[in-house]
Amino acid sequence: MAVEPHPAAGERNHAHRFIAIWIVASLIATPLVVLLIGPIMPPGNGSTQASGHVTDNTVLIGMATPVLLLVLIYLIYAIVYFRAPKGGEAILEGPAVRGNSGVQSTWIVITSILVLALAVYGTVRLLEDGAGSGQGPSPAWPASGKKLPVQVIAQEWAFTYRYPTFGGVETDHLVLPVNQTAELHVTSLDVIHSFWAYQLGVKADANPNVDNVVFVKPTRTQTFEVRCAELCGIWHGFMSDHGRVVQPAVFEAWAREQQKRFAGTAKYLPPYSTKYVPEPARRAE
Amino acid sequence: MSAVAEPATPIPGHRPLWRGLIGFNLLTAVILGVAGYYIGWFIGHQVKGPSFEFTEATDENDIALMLAYAGGVVGFLVGLGFVNYPVARMFGRPPSLREKEQEGVGRYFGLCTDHKVVGVQYLVGIGVFFFIAGLNAMLIRTELLHPVPTAFGPNQYLSLVGMHGTMMMGMMTSGILGPFANYFVPIMIGARRMAFPRIEALTFWLLMAAGFILTSTIFFGGFPTGWTGYQPLNEQAVMGMDSYICFFALVGLSMALLGMNMIATIVAHRAPGMTWSRLPIFVWSVFATSLLMVLAAPMLIAALLMAALDRTINTGFFIASSGGSPYLFENLFWFFGHPEVYILALPGFGIVLELMPVFARKPLWGYRLAIAGMLGVTLLSFLVWQHHLFVSGINAALRPFYMLSTEIISIPTGFIFLCVMGTLWKARTRFTVPMLFCMGWTFNFLIGGLSGVFLSDTPSDTDTHGSFFVMAHFHYTIMGGLIFTFFAAIYYWTPKMFGVIFNERLAKIHFWSLFIAFNSTFMPLFVLGMKGMPRRVSTYAPNLQGLNVWVSVSAFVIGLSMLVFIANVLYSLVLARIPAERNPWGARSIEWEVPTPVPVNNFDTLPRFDSDPYQYGTPVPARGSGALGTAPAGG
Numbered sequence: 010m011a012v013e014p015h016p017a018a019g020e021r022n023h024a025h026r027f028i029a030i031w032i033v034a035s036l037i038a039t040p041l042v043v044l045l046i047g048p049i050m051p052p053g054n055g056s057t058q059a060s061g062h063v064t065d066n067t068v069l070i071g072m073a074t075p076v077l078l079l080v081l082i083y084l085i086y087a088i089v090y091f092r093a094p095k096g097g098e099a100i101l102e103g104p105a106v107r108g109n110s111g112v113q114s115t116w117i118v119i120t121s122i123l124v125l126a127l128a129v130y131g132t133v134r135l136l137e138d139g140a141g142s143g144q145g146p147s148p149a150w151p152a153s154g155k156k157l158p159v160q161v162i163a164q165e166w167a168f169t170y171r172y173p174t175f176g177g178v179e180t181d182h183l184v185l186p187v188n189q190t191a192e193l194h195v196t197s198l199d200v201i202h203s204f205w206a207y208q209l210g211v212k213a214d215a216n217p218n219v220d221n222v223v224f225v226k227p228t229r230t231q232t233f234e235v236r237c238a239e240l241c242g243i244w245h246g247f248m249s250d251h252g253r254v255v256q257p258a259v260f261e262a263w264a265r266e267q268q269k270r271f272a273g274t275a276k277y278l279p280p281y282s283t284k285y286v287p288e289p290a291r292r293a294e
Numbered sequence: 295m296s297a298v299a300e301p302a303t304p305i306p307g308h309r310p311l312w313r314g315l316i317g318f319n320l321l322t323a324v325i326l327g328v329a330g331y332y333i334g335w336f337i338g339h340q341v342k343g344p345s346f347e348f349t350e351a352t353d354e355n356d357i358a359l360m361l362a363y364a365g366g367v368v369g370f371l372v373g374l375g376f377v378n379y380p381v382a383r384m385f386g387r388p389p390s391l392r393e394k395e396q397e398g399v400g401r402y403f404g405l406c407t408d409h410k411v412v413g414v415q416y417l418v419g420i421g422v423f424f425f426i427a428g429l430n431a432m433l434i435r436t437e438l439l440h441p442v443p444t445a446f447g448p449n450q451y452l453s454l455v456g457m458h459g460t461m462m463m464g465m466m467t468s469g470i471l472g473p474f475a476n477y478f479v480p481i482m483i484g485a486r487r488m489a490f491p492r493i494e495a496l497t498f499w500l501l502m503a504a505g506f507i508l509t510s511t512i513f514f515g516g517f518p519t520g521w522t523g524y525q526p527l528n529e530q531a532v533m534g535m536d537s538y539i540c541f542f543a544l545v546g547l548s549m550a551l552l553g554m555n556m557i558a559t560i561v562a563h564r565a566p567g568m569t570w571s572r573l574p575i576f577v578w579s580v581f582a583t584s585l586l587m588v589l590a591a592p593m594l595i596a597a598l599l600m601a602a603l604d605r606t607i608n609t610g611f612f613i614a615s616s617g618g619s620p621y622l623f624e625n626l627f628w629f630f631g632h633p634e635v636y637i638l639a640l641p642g643f644g645i646v647l648e649l650m651p652v653f654a655r656k657p658l659w660g661y662r663l664a665i666a667g668m669l670g671v672t673l674l675s676f677l678v679w680q681h682h683l684f685v686s687g688i689n690a691a692l693r694p695f696y697m698l699s700t701e702i703i704s705i706p707t708g709f710i711f712l713c714v715m716g717t718l719w720k721a722r723t724r725f726t727v728p729m730l731f732c733m734g735w736t737f738n739f740l741i742g743g744l745s746g747v748f749l750s751d752t753p754s755d756t757d758t759h760g761s762f763f764v765m766a767h768f769h770y771t772i773m774g775g776l777i778f779t780f781f782a783a784i785y786y787w788t789p790k791m792f793g794v795i796f797n798e799r800l801a802k803i804h805f806w807s808l809f810i811a812f813n814s815t816f817m818p819l820f821v822l823g824m825k826g827m828p829r830r831v832s833t834y835a836p837n838l839q840g841l842n843v844w845v846s847v848s849a850f851v852i853g854l855s856m857l858v859f860i861a862n863v864l865y866s867l868v869l870a871r872i873p874a875e876r877n878p879w880g881a882r883s884i885e886w887e888v889p890t891p892v893p894v895n896n897f898d899t900l901p902r903f904d905s906d907p908y909q910y911g912t913p914v915p916a917r918g919s920g921a922l923g924t925a926p927a928g929g
Contacts, residue, residue: 023720051824052757065753073744080711080740084733087718092725093655100880101722103656105911113663113712120708124701131701131751132694140753145687195687200527201620203685203760207826212756214686216621217526218614221687238760238828240520242527243448246831 023090031082035075043071052210055233055254057226058141059210065134072127143195143204143213143221152224156192159183163195163202163215166244168235175264178271183252186260187230195221203239206252214239227254318375319404327503330369334361345608357606359514359533363540367503374405374499379492391491394894405499407491410892413477414791415498417784420472423465423505425856430458432853435846441839443832451832453516453534457508460521460538462772464545465505467634469776470641471552471587472498474783475580477791479556481885481892482574484565484901489558497552504544511537520830522631525612525623529604536605539598546594546630549637553587556580567903574883574907575664579644582668583637586675590633597626621688628679636675638772640668642739642779643710646732649786650717652881653729657908659716663709670706674699684755693752700750707743711736726879727801731782734809738774742767745820763823766816774812781808781859789874792867793890800862804855811851818845883907 047067052059093101134140138152160171161183170183183206185191195204197215204223205212208231213223230253237248255263316322338358346357371377375393383389393407401411402418433454437445446454480488488494511517515532523538560573560581573581600611601623610616612623643664651658658664677699684693714736723729745767748754758764781804789795818841827834834842866872877886884907888896 051826058756062753062757065751066748066757069748069751069754073747077740077744080715080736083715083718084736087715087721087723088725088733091654091718091721091723093722100655100724102911103654103721105657106659106716106719107657107908108660108663108716112716113660116708116712117705120705124705127747127751128694128698128701131697131753134751134753135693135697139690140756142685142690142693142752142756143687144690149691200530201524205760205826205828207757210757212685212759214683216614216687219621219687234826236826236828240452240518240522240524240527240830242518242530243452245452246448246828246833 023086027083027086030086031075031079034078034082038078039071039074042074043067046070052207054228055208055231056141056210056228058138058224059208060228061134061137061140062210065131065140068130069127072123076123138190138224138226141210141212141223141225143223146220146222148222148224151222152190152192152226154190156190156224157186158192158194159185161193161195161204161213161215162198163204163237163241163248164198165200165242166237166248168202168204168237168248168250172264172267176268176271176275178264178267178275180267182250183235184260184263185225185227185252185254186257187227187254189257190224190226193223193225195223200241201239202237202241202248205236205238206233207236208233209254212238230254230256318373318378319400320374323370323373323404326373327366327370330365330367330372331362332365333369334358334363334365337361337365354533356533356536359536360540360602360606363507363536367500367507367544370503371496371499376405376492376496376499391487393495394487394491405495407487407495408894409476409480409488409491409494410791412494412498413473416468416472416476416501417791419498419502419505420465420469423461424469425860426509427458427461427465428853428856430454430461432850434458435849437832438834438842439846441834441836441842446832448832449516449518452518452520452830453511455830456517456520456538457511460541461505461508463521463634463638464508464542465501466772466776466780467545467549467587467637468497468501468552469638469780470645470783471556471580471583472501474645474787475556475576475641478787478885479559479577479580480563481888481896482577482883482907483560483563483568484884484897484903485559485563486895486897486900487563488555489563490555493551493555497548497555500544500548500551504541504548507537507544508541511541522627523598523601523623524627525601525604525620526614528601528623529613536602539602539605543595543598543602546591546598549587550591550595553584553591556584557588560584565900565903569903571661572903572906574648575658575661576641576644576648578665579640579647579668582672583640583644585672586633586637586640589676590630590637593626594630594634597623597630600626621686624683624686625679625688628682629676631682632679633675635768635772636671638776639739640671642735642775643668645779645783646735647710647713647717648883649728649732649782650714651908651910652786652879652883653726653732654717654721654723654910656717656719656721656911658713658906659719660709660713661906661908664713667706667709667713670709671703674703674706678703681750681755684752685759697750697752701747704743704747711740726785727796727798727805728782728786728879730802730805730809731778731785734805735775735778735782738770738778738812741817742770742774745770758823760828761823762819762827762829765829766819766823769816769819774816778808781805786879787885788867789878790885790890790892793874794867794871795874795878796866797862797870800858800865804858804862807851807855807858811848811855814848815845815852818848881907882909 050063050066054060136150139150158173162169169179171179195213195215197217202215209225211223211225213221233252235250235252335358338361341357393405511534514534516534517531517538519527603609604611610618612618612620647664680696681700822841
């Protein structure tokens with residue numbers, strides 16, 4: 010059995026060296042990650058909510074980088090320096106250290122601070138109009154100001170959009186005016202779906218007989234994709250369409266045009282319900 | 295109970311052939327299982343009434359199929375001999391553990407209450423279903439080579455996705471507890487058997503019946519819901535859904551019984567001196583996992599019972615138009631479902647922390663911190679389930695709480711990482727195959743954990759929920775966590791369980807190809823998810839095809855790497871059979887001190903423990919440690 014050098018000397022050596030490597034690597038890598046990967050984080054700048062998510066994702070990846078490096082560099086360091094010498098048949102023993110209360114308490118304190126900071130940050134971001142997530146029938150964090158209500162009705166396997174402020178007109182594509190908050194009321198006629206407008210950073214489950222409200226404020230004219238994000242049966246993968254964000258004047262014109270087209274159908278439909286909850290679907294017998 | 299420990303009268307060695315065929319064995323079990331199936335099927339078709347007319351009109355009779363499955367399982371268990379003992383006791387026969395005292399290969403194919411036999415049965419049985427489910431993954435990736443459906447129809451594709459997910463989540467729940475905890479926990483704590491040996495055997499055979507039922511879904515149209523089985527899609531689906539419900543309910547039953555048995559064994563059957571602070575960390579992880587199993591699985595059984603009643607007699611628990619709520623199912627399912635993912639992860643923590651000291655030649659660093667980590671995860675995992683429902687619209691005001699509780703769970707998980715790092719500190723590590731898999735776990739679980747932070751943050755989760763990002767995340771934690779440690783355990787304990795060693799070259803090829811292909815498969819999925827590709831679809835945006843092809847090819851390499859493992863099993867365990875040394879790793883835990891093969895009763899005289907099993911390393915000059923067993927090595 011090899012004679013151990015005095016443990017304290019070697020230990021301090023390794024500890025200092027490892028921590029120095031880690032700090033230098035983090036100082037280099039974290040700004041690089043934030044500056045290079047941050048801007049290409051999803052989902053882009055299509056709406057206030059989407060831009061908020063980009064910031065969130067950048068903060069999260071910025072905080073994750075030093076943690077990732079800590080463990081990775083440690084593993085590599087351990088593989089390089091703390092391995093048994095090659096060739097020897099006899100098993101060499103390491104030092105019988107069973108813990109270090111200083112390291113343990115430092116670790117507990119630091120991880121706790123990190124985690125609490127993350128939770129507080131996430132909560133603060135969530136309080137901004139729900140950050141694009143479905144908030145249920147009575148939103149805890151409603152958006153302020155003038156809002157355009159749109160009902161999103163999911164069914165197997167398509168979305169229909171209803172504009173109550175335009176006579177309840179129904180269309181199969183979502184069109185929104187730019188720079189105005191839309192109040193989407195997501196619901197379903199049959200199974201659970203999920204309304205996911207990727208470029209707008211919006212996702213809300215569509216549940217039968219539930220009015221799931223989500224706020225979104227598009228910030229530029231664009232075409233965005235709408236997909237179903239909850240498994241809803243065999244054609245789930247094909248449940249998608251495209252929406253548009255347009256200038257307010259274009260939107261007004263489009264809505265009037267739709268209303269004219271819809272007029273023939275509208276008189277056969279029951280009066281538009283302001284509850285946003287569709288009539289309970291009768292159970293298929 | 296005292297009569298149990300007495301040596302039972304040996305079973306006569308040579309019975310006539312007809313006696314062997316008529317007795318209670320796998321053949322009888324299959325015959326009675328088929329009979330029970332058709333009896334249930336027949337009774338189900340006798341149910342008539344105004345609300346059941348559709349059963350004749352559509353050829354879809356859920357009542358008949360449910361009863362058929364129930365009858366089949368009962369017949370199967372009766373055929374195996376599970377009611378012999380209670381019936382014998384009713385007629386006043388003395389108690390015995392006769393099933394334990396069997397010999398020969400035959401005991402592996404029937405009811406055997408020897409915990410070591412059950413462990414091997416679990417390993418092989420679960421292994422078969424693991425490879426079936428893995429094959430499904432290969433088929434899924436074949437379909438995803440193209441952005442439009444080519445290989446499978448939409449129903450076939452969703453059934454493959456559902457089969458893969460459900461089989462992996464269901465069968466691999468016991469992936470480490472089944473084979474390795476059953477085999478080694480009694481030995482590690484110095485017991486001669488599990489607390490309830492018949493229940494132990496029952497958990498295995500229930501699981502096998504369940505796996506068979508799930509596979510049979512292909513005869514009834516498959517099921518479209520994935521492993522989550524959300525309502526009301528569940529209610530809408532064809533009869534194949536009944537297979538999912540029966541499968542998962544049986545798995546839940548098996549899990550709850552397994553957990554209860556483990557807890558009872560660890561609490562009541564420890565040998566003298568095996569105090570709680572000397573318990574091997576693997577046993578602690580089994581204990582924590584068992585607590586989760588006992589508390590979470592009944593919730594699953596209840597939810598599935600309600601789903602079954604909804605589908606058969608229209609009770610309407612989850613149907614909005616009948617006054618029920620799909621939210622109820624989501625809540626019940628994830629109240630089970632989130633502890634479930636820690637049921638999968640915790641045994642992996644135990645394996646890594648148990649094996650690393652052996653190869654690092656150091657005591658486990660931070661034993662108490664590791665226990666605190668495991669118990670902390672156990673407690674917190676019951677408080678986080680609504681993070682699966684961040685966009686569902688259920689009480690949004692509670693989201694900050696679930697965000698906080700989910701992020702807090704990374705504190706106890708961090709303890710495990712600190713213990714791993716502390717154990718490697720100034721170690722003399724030998725990078726054997728089991729150690730390589732443990733190192734692989736450390737890397738994979740790190741990525742899995744850090745990607746989980748994105749999902750726990752509600753604003754960020756709004757983008758990634760239901761996308762491939764989630765899929766990549768839980769494959770990193772479950773496949774990278776559970777499956778890597780599963781293989782670590784196989785390579786580590788094979789010399790003990792089978793008395794032979796694996797070919798090391800093939801084993802290393804297996805590790806490196808698996809590790810590289812695994813990361814090459816799942817790392818790009820994070821990108822795909824962030825680019826907006828939803829889960830469980832057979833069609834995607836054409837601009838994502840390049841990455842998808844990359845992922846599919848990498849996934850096929852995972853498949854090839856598994857073939858290397860199978861080749862190694864065939865070569866090393868069947869062809870070469872090179873006998874292993876008694877203690878090939880130089881480990882100091884007790885399972886390496888009992889003879890190989892382990893005698894039926896494990897110990898002639900019960901061992902006495904005077905230290906924990908981590909007596910490695912050269913003693914350090916007093917530095918105020920001594921908090922935990924400073925007894926000299928070799929105790």
